[in-house]
Structure formats: C-alpha cells, structure tokens
Amino acid sequence: MATKMEEFDQKLVNILYSEWDIQDARVVPKTEDVKQQDGAKRMEATYLYADLADSTFLAKNFDPEFAARVIRGYLRIAVDCIRGNGGHIRSFDGDRVMGIFLDGTRRNNAVQAAMNIQWVVDKALNPKIATRLSASKQKWKVTQRCGIDDGEVFVVRGGARNNSDLVSIGRAPNVAAKLSSIRGEQGNTTVTWDVYAALFDNHKTSSEGEAMWDKRKELSVGPYSVSTYSSGWMRKPV
Numbered sequence: 001m002a003t004k005m006e007e008f009d010q011k012l013v014n015i016l017y018s019e020w021d022i023q024d025a026r027v028v029p030k031t032e033d034v035k036q037q038d039g040a041k042r043m044e045a046t047y048l049y050a051d052l053a054d055s056t057f058l059a060k061n062f063d064p065e066f067a068a069r070v071i072r073g074y075l076r077i078a079v080d081c082i083r084g085n086g087g088h089i090r091s092f093d094g095d096r097v098m099g100i101f102l103d104g105t106r107r108n109n110a111v112q113a114a115m116n117i118q119w120v121v122d123k124a125l126n127p128k129i130a131t132r133l134s135a136s137k138q139k140w141k142v143t144q145r146c147g148i149d150d151g152e153v154f155v156v157r158g159g160a161r162n163n164s165d166l167v168s169i170g171r172a173p174n175v176a177a178k179l180s181s182i183r184g185e186q187g188n189t190t191v192t193w194d195v196y197a198a199l200f201d202n203h204k205t206s207s208e209g210e211a212m213w214d215k216r217k218e219l220s221v222g223p224y225s226v227s228t229y230s231s232g233w234m235r236k237p238v
Contacts, residue, residue, distance in 0.1 A: 025041040029166065048099040050144060052071060053144055066132075075097055088100045112203070149194065150194045153172055179192075188234075
C-alpha cells in the first residue's frame with residue numbers, strides 16, 4: 001500500500017511531466033469546459049478586477065451585518081456592470097471580483113464596465129449608505145478601483161476533482177489585480193497601454209473634448225514593467 005508521500009510524489013510527477021491538451025478558446029470557459037487532468041484553454045482576453053477599498057477597516061469598525069451588506073452591495077454592482085457589458089465572472093476573492101472579456105471590442109467593453117461601476121457606486125450605493133447611517137455618528141463611503149489589462153492567457157483547472165476552479169496564467173490577470181489595489185491616486189480606473197491604445201475616441205475624450213485619462217505612468221508589477229493610464233470618469237449604465 002502506497003504511503004501518503006508516495007501518492008503525492010506520483011501526483012506531482014503526473015502534473016509536472018504529462019503533456020497538455022491545449023485548445024484555443026473562442027468563449028470564456030467554465031470550470032467543466034476544461035479537463036481536470038492536463039486540459040488547458042488558450043485565449044486573448046481582457047481582465048478586469050474590481051476591488052473595494054478599505055474593507056478591513058469597514059469590517060473592524062462597523063457592525064458585521066452592515067459591513068456584509070456594503071460588500072454584497074458592491075459586488076452585486078460589479079457583477080451586473082461586468083455582465084451588462086458582455087463580460088463573464090469567473091472568480092471572487094473576498095471583496096474583489098474578476099471579469100473576463102473576449103472579442104474585438106473587449107477592451108472598450110471592460111472600460112465601459114469600470115465606468116458604470118463607479119457611476120452606480122457614486123449615484124446609488126453611497127447615497128443609500130449615507131441614509132442608513134444618518135441616525136448614527138458613523139460615516140462610511142465606498143471607494144473602489146478597477147484594474148484592467150489585456151493579453152494572452154493560459155487557463156487550467158487547479159485543485160482536485162469536485163473541488164477545483166479555473167486558474168488564469170499570464171500577465172493580464174496578474175497586472176489587472178495589482179492595478180485594482182492601487183491606493184492614494186486620483187481616479188478609480190487604471191488600465192495598461194495595451195488597453196488604452198485600443199480604446200475608441202468616446203472612451204478617451206469626453207463629448208466636450210476633455211481628456212478622460214491622466215498621462216501615462218511606468219509601473220513595476222512583479223516581473224512586468226507596464227505603462228498605465230488612470231481615469232476618474234464614470235458613465236451611467238444603459
């Protein structure tokens with residue numbers, strides 16, 4: 001009978017040396033679309049991470065039921081705006097949600113989703129929070145940031161049978177996640193040059209001719225050096 005370490009050793013040998021069954025993806029895969037063993041999808045995609053700021057402070061200083069309502073409200077907004085612009089939800093991480101966009105207008109769709117998220121947060125969620133807290137001395141205002149990057153990704157299943165999820169490997173998901181965690185800068189959407197360069201004019205310049213993005217900054221994200229633009233513009237969902 002094999003020992004636990006022998007079982008782990010065999011599993012790791014299989015993982016590290018078996019050949020991949022790679023398929024090019026034309027749609028965002030679901031977990032069941034990727035084979036558990038050696039299955040992989042390759043695709044060009046735009047990744048958007050929407051991240052609620054200061055949730056640790058929220059959980060520490062407010063009633064847990066109130067904090068939970070705020071986080072649920074924010075995630076509901078993010079999910080609806082991502083889906084409303086053709087994106088697909090594939091991951092949640094506490095107070096952060098990841099959306100994936102495909103096809104030729106994917107970068108514009110992701111930016112539109114980010115601007116929609118900020119609109120609903122500013123015009124709907126924060127006023128309702130203020131009303132709910134009006135009888136107390138406490139105050140809270142949701143701040144958030146969306147990070148967006150684009151590129152080729154390799155999607156596999158991680159975990160074990162009946163307890164697995166998709167893992168996206170590539171620059172875009174890692175950089176988008178990092179950009180969403182930026183704090184202390186103006187704006188609420190930060191994108192890479194790869195996203196900005198593909199934007200339509202109406203996502204770069206307002207109808208009054210005003211530039212919608214701050215000038216480019218160079219940012220190191222792990223092993224990557226990326227050029228970024230940030231915007232504080234928002235748009236009402238339609």
